[in-house]
Amino acid sequence: MDLPLEIELAVGERWQAQLPGLGSAGYQWGYELADASDVITVSLEPGPPPAYPPAGGEPPGSGAYVELLDVQAKHPGRTT
Numbered sequence: 001m002d003l004p005l006e007i008e009l010a011v012g013e014r015w016q017a018q019l020p021g022l023g024s025a026g027y028q029w030g031y032e033l034a035d036a037s038d039v040i041t042v043s044l045e046p047g048p049p050p051a052y053p054p055a056g057g058e059p060p061g062s063g064a065y066v067e068l069l070d071v072q073a074k075h076p077g078r079t080t
Helices: none
Strands: 014-020 040-046 066-073
Touching: none
Parallel strands: none
Antiparallel strands: 014 066, 040 066
8 A cells, every 4th residue: 555655735625545454353553643733633433344245255354444544734834
């Protein structure tokens, strides 16, 4: 999965991504802001449950789960 190293947003603009998950194996995505600025808001939430695979398809817990990352620009500035 290729995520951008830098995201430029105008105030009020959003950027979203679906991150592959392995919640069934105990792995979850996380994020950390390097400063306590109020330049952006970030949320990370579970995505919709995966559809049942067709007969003979991937086994349950094979990575079909996703987490939704949402970043919204609140004020002018930069943050990491």
